[in-house]
Amino acid sequence: MEHQDLMYENKNLFSKVEEQEKNQIFAFCEDYRKFISDAKTEREFCEDTCRLLESNGFVCLEEKETLKPGDKVYTVNRGKGVIAAVIGNRTMEEGINLIGAHIDSPRLDLKPNPLYEDQGIAYFKTHYYGGIKKYQWTTIPLAIHGVAALEDGTQINIMIGEKEDDPVFCVTDLLPHLATQQMTKKMSEAIPGESLNVILGNLSCEDEEIKEGVKLNVLKLLHEKYDIKEEDLISSEIEIVPAYPARDVGIDRSMIGGYGQDDRVCAYTALRAILDVKNPEKTAVCLLVDKEEVGSMGATGMQSRYFENVMAKLCAKTTEAYSDLLLRDCLSHSTCLSADVGAALDPNYPDVSEKRNAAILNGGILLCKYTGSRGKSGASDAGAELIAKIRRIFNNNQVAWQIGELGKVDLGGGGTIAQFVANLDMDVIDAGVPLLSMHAPFEIAGKFDIYMTYKGYREFYLNN
Numbered sequence: 001m002e003h004q005d006l007m008y009e010n011k012n013l014f015s016k017v018e019e020q021e022k023n024q025i026f027a028f029c030e031d032y033r034k035f036i037s038d039a040k041t042e043r044e045f046c047e048d049t050c051r052l053l054e055s056n057g058f059v060c061l062e063e064k065e066t067l068k069p070g071d072k073v074y075t076v077n078r079g080k081g082v083i084a085a086v087i088g089n090r091t092m093e094e095g096i097n098l099i100g101a102h103i104d105s106p107r108l109d110l111k112p113n114p115l116y117e118d119q120g121i122a123y124f125k126t127h128y129y130g131g132i133k134k135y136q137w138t139t140i141p142l143a144i145h146g147v148a149a150l151e152d153g154t155q156i157n158i159m160i161g162e163k164e165d166d167p168v169f170c171v172t173d174l175l176p177h178l179a180t181q182q183m184t185k186k187m188s189e190a191i192p193g194e195s196l197n198v199i200l201g202n203l204s205c206e207d208e209e210i211k212e213g214v215k216l217n218v219l220k221l222l223h224e225k226y227d228i229k230e231e232d233l234i235s236s237e238i239e240i241v242p243a244y245p246a247r248d249v250g251i252d253r254s255m256i257g258g259y260g261q262d263d264r265v266c267a268y269t270a271l272r273a274i275l276d277v278k279n280p281e282k283t284a285v286c287l288l289v290d291k292e293e294v295g296s297m298g299a300t301g302m303q304s305r306y307f308e309n310v311m312a313k314l315c316a317k318t319t320e321a322y323s324d325l326l327l328r329d330c331l332s333h334s335t336c337l338s339a340d341v342g343a344a345l346d347p348n349y350p351d352v353s354e355k356r357n358a359a360i361l362n363g364g365i366l367l368c369k370y371t372g373s374r375g376k377s378g379a380s381d382a383g384a385e386l387i388a389k390i391r392r393i394f395n396n397n398q399v400a401w402q403i404g405e406l407g408k409v410d411l412g413g414g415g416t417i418a419q420f421v422a423n424l425d426m427d428v429i430d431a432g433v434p435l436l437s438m439h440a441p442f443e444i445a446g447k448f449d450i451y452m453t454y455k456g457y458r459e460f461y462l463n464n
Helices: 019-038 042-055 213-226 261-275 306-317 324-332 384-396 418-422 447-463
Strands: 072-076 082-086 096-102 107-118 121-129 142-149 155-160 198-201 236-242 247-249 255-258 283-289 335-338 365-368 401-403 427-432 434-436 443-446
Touching: 019 042, 019 255, 019 261, 019 447, 042 072, 042 082, 042 142, 042 261, 042 283, 082 261, 082 306, 096 261, 096 447, 107 213, 121 213, 121 236, 198 213, 255 447, 261 283, 261 427, 261 434, 261 443, 261 447, 283 306, 306 324, 335 384, 335 418, 335 447, 365 384, 365 447, 384 427, 384 447, 418 427, 427 447, 443 447
Parallel strands: 096 283, 096 335, 335 427, 365 401
Antiparallel strands: 072 082, 082 283, 107 121, 107 236, 121 198, 142 155, 142 236, 247 255, 255 443, 365 427, 434 443
16 A cells, blocks of 8 residues: 555645546536526525426426336425435335535525615615624625515515616725724624615605605615515515626636525535436435524424425325334435535635644535534534445545534534434535635635535435
């Protein structure tokens, strides 16, 4: 055995890729770049996912009375989550191969009663969603995305700020000349959450007797375009997101920068992977969920019973003798990759990472044995046997991988859906793309990592 075979280290592998595979990587990542540029909310990602599934032969689970090996089905959770499955040759009782990602991202949500006018300027009041650095959301172009649900059941899709001739919006900030007090504050306090108000307009309606003429003018414009009134905003889900598309980063185009790569980079690669699955031994399942950034709560989050309910339907439609024990055996005999991003080592901020256990950009798909914080609080800690199995799959199928943690032990931490999947008595490990500037409006991922994550997910489905 050679000395190098005894050693292990994380290292950048992109430069060692042969030209043919490099072309495949760039082509795959261009498809990905376009996809996330168009799908910036969980609803939009869900809609585009369903279109892609249907164009690849998947049909609605609800349309199938029974399921047989090779069948491809999907189902949608309230417009904000998707489960897609390819039925395997082995019984559901023997378990499934599950890849689970989330499709929500940090953003600004509108408050229930958001529209107001102050000093001749109309604004939307927002409530930030997920873990953000609030100062990063000021003075950048923003777009409005979402849906308004009317009393009669009609849903109105809203999108302003994405077309080249659309207006954009922004949250203002102080000029340096007047920011002496602001700049003496801690970064977490310099921009209060209540000041993340999105500027909408400055023109008043023609009736000078109207007290809030600018607000009324905004309402008139919204009504003309979308046929909604102010009360309809109360029953809406409207999100404020960056208005620019994802872009190639670097003169060598080796990276992609864009909004929402946590965790749509893993959602997209998991989706593309299941499209490649034709006749698996075990049933392959791609799970795309909502609400991870706020604790996976709610009916569309991983802590709901929705996933179990869908698995019960799959079990029932593949056998004539369904029982709750069959579902329990299915879950406990299954294996899951919790498809979520990790933190890449940032040379600008080396002190927050422990270099021997930090992921690097373009080092391959990142395996994270545990997340949590400090003493592994809130973590799902993958067992040695599972890690060995995933190593074997990746190594046998030329999937470049690396291992890493989320920063130094006492500096913070985070969680994924892994802990909630593990609570179902399922083996699970986090595996995904390492990012720079995670949770910022412009996150950076390596193209080699994106492609290896897709390849790793595909081989997991086919070889586990």
